[in-house]
Amino acid sequence: MFELDKPFPRLYRSILDSIADGVYTVDLNWRVTSFNKAAERITGISNEEAIGRKCFEVLRSSMCEDQCTLKQVMEDRKTVPNRPIYIIRADQKQIPINMTTGILRNAENRIIGGVMSFRDLSDINTLHKELQKQHTFEDIISKNKQMQKIFAILPQIAQSRSTVLIEGESGTGKELVARAIHNSSFQAKGPFVAVNCSALPDNLFESELFGYKVGAFTDAKKDKPGRFDQAHKGTILLDEIGDISLAVQAKLLRVLEQKVYEPLGSVEPVRTNARVIAATHHNLYQMVQNGNFREDLYYRINIVRLVLPPLRNRKEDIPSLIDHFIERFNVLNGKEILGVSQEALALLMLYDWQGNVRELENAIEHAFVMCREKLIRREHLPERFLPLDKKIKDPPSRVLKDIEKEAITQALERNQWNKSKTARELGIHKNTLRRKIIRFNVS
Numbered sequence: 465m466f467e468l469d470k471p472f473p474r475l476y477r478s479i480l481d482s483i484a485d486g487v488y489t490v491d492l493n494w495r496v497t498s499f500n501k502a503a504e505r506i507t508g509i510s511n512e513e514a515i516g517r518k519c520f521e522v523l524r525s526s527m528c529e530d531q532c533t534l535k536q537v538m539e540d541r542k543t544v545p546n547r548p549i550y551i552i553r554a555d556q557k558q559i560p561i562n563m564t565t566g567i568l569r570n571a572e573n574r575i576i577g578g579v580m581s582f583r584d585l586s587d588i589n590t591l592h593k594e595l596q597k598q599h600t601f602e603d604i605i606s607k608n609k610q611m612q613k614i615f616a617i618l619p620q621i622a623q624s625r626s627t628v629l630i631e632g633e634s635g636t637g638k639e640l641v642a643r644a645i646h647n648s649s650f651q652a653k654g655p656f657v658a659v660n661c662s663a664l665p666d667n668l669f670e671s672e673l674f675g676y677k678v679g680a681f682t683d684a685k686k687d688k689p690g691r692f693d694q695a696h697k698g699t700i701l702l703d704e705i706g707d708i709s710l711a712v713q714a715k716l717l718r719v720l721e722q723k724v725y726e727p728l729g730s731v732e733p734v735r736t737n738a739r740v741i742a743a744t745h746h747n748l749y750q751m752v753q754n755g756n757f758r759e760d761l762y763y764r765i766n767i768v769r770l771v772l773p774p775l776r777n778r779k780e781d782i783p784s785l786i787d788h789f790i791e792r793f794n795v796l797n798g799k800e801i802l803g804v805s806q807e808a809l810a811l812l813m814l815y816d817w818q819g820n821v822r823e824l825e826n827a828i829e830h831a832f833v834m835c836r837e838k839l840i841r842r843e844h845l846p847e848r849f850l851p852l853d854k855k856i857k858d859p860p861s862r863v864l865k866d867i868e869k870e871a872i873t874q875a876l877e878r879n880q881w882n883k884s885k886t887a888r889e890l891g892i893h894k895n896t897l898r899r900k901i902i903r904f905n906v907s
């Protein structure tokens with residue numbers, strides 16, 4: 465029998481019941497031997513129901529199955545403090561708690577079981593969510609100062625009709641910001657049309673953007689509206705604007721200056737009222753300095769300029785972004801993953817995220833496929849987060865990079881440095897090829 469009940473039952477009970485945290489004890493068979501008032505309140509299970517039952521039947525926590533801290537405490541003889549976990553309450557609601565687990569010894573210092581104290585974090589989580597709302601604009605999440613400044617001016621930007629230039633590395637959320645501007649603008653009910661300029665070879669740019677008339681060329685069997693037509697009364701995002709050729713830049717300049725264009729095969733100018741947002745992962749000013757981007761076009765699109773910082777410079781956003789993606793993938797996959805383990809979070813915080821938020825989103829998506837528990841742990845993350853001994857024996861990544869660089873250089877040489885042909889030969893996007901050329905410093 466449990467000794468708490470023997471010598472000073474009343475005294476112990478009243479001390480335990482006066483504590484605001486839930487406290488319960490178990491014997492060496494994991495049977496609950498005491499359960500204080502706060503434990504009853506937090507779990508919704510009465511003392512009478514709890515006593516004598518196995519602790520995992522009472523708490524039903526996210527770590528009961530394979531990460532029982534009591535087991536760990538018994539093995540290591542050390543207290544495990546402040547472990548954030550979830551338990552299932554009597555009304556089947558999942559609630560977050562913070563659990564500390566220690567060993568329970570008797571007067572002769574003999575181990576007789578374990579003692580657990582836990583705190584209900586629901587209110588803190590609700591407050592955290594409230595706070596989170598202050599750190600979002602539409603679907604964009606960030607508590608970073610630079611991003612907060614952008615959030616503060618986005619409503620004004622949205623309600624003006626000025627052209628906006630959004631700069632930032634790939635995956636930093638340029639399209640997301642462009643959509644948020646559109647959604648908060650007067651033309652929000654109109655269409656949002658995104659055009660990836662880097663995917664359009666020069667000869668297709670005009671027909672894609674401005675459309676064509678029947679007979680404009682051999683295959684033009686009927687009129688085809690262009691992207692500017694589709695964006696009528698809405699917004700057109702010219703993504704990767706830094707990747708268009710100087711010839712195409714001249715055509716675009718005319719549309720931006722005069723708000724008119726002619727579909728191919730037509731002499732009748734069409735007026736556009738689409739609001740233009742341009743985005744690029746390049747530093748356009750630098751491109752102007754190097755003679756690769758027209759200065760007049762630069763000034764025409766650079767009426768309002770937003771620069772999105774890379775994720776490695778706003779690591780404070782990583783935990784909220786993880787929560788955001790977990791919430792989204794739970795809905796999409798019908799799962800109920802609660803969060804990431806502390807170890808996994810530490811690894812995600814340490815990583816430098818060259819692919820920015822998109823890479824983080826992909827890492828969480830990968831973890832969702834691998835994870836069959838409630839918490840995403842290190843082993844569920846993509847291989848680059850695993851300890852060396854768990855990785856499949858791949859050649860080191862430095863060597864892989866060298867091989868890739870060599871393959872790209874050789875393909876470029878074979879194609880007389882024509883990037884479109886090279887990209888086609890390698891089976892990759894022209895834009896991807898451009899980025900790899902820069903990343904691997906191919907010259």
Ligand SMILES: Nc1ncnc2c1ncn2[C@@H]1O[C@H](COP(=O)(O)OP(=O)(O)OP(=O)(O)O)[C@@H](O)[C@H]1O
Pocket residue numbers: 603604605606632633634635636637638639640641703745785788821822825
């Ligand atoms: N601050 C953020 N909050 C929530 N989700 C984000 C945030 N930033 C980016 N994302 C998500 O990351 C992914 C990549 O974002 P997006 O496509 O807007 O980046 P991008 O800068 O336009 O990339 P690219 O230059 O490669 O086109 C999207 O799924 C987007 O929803």
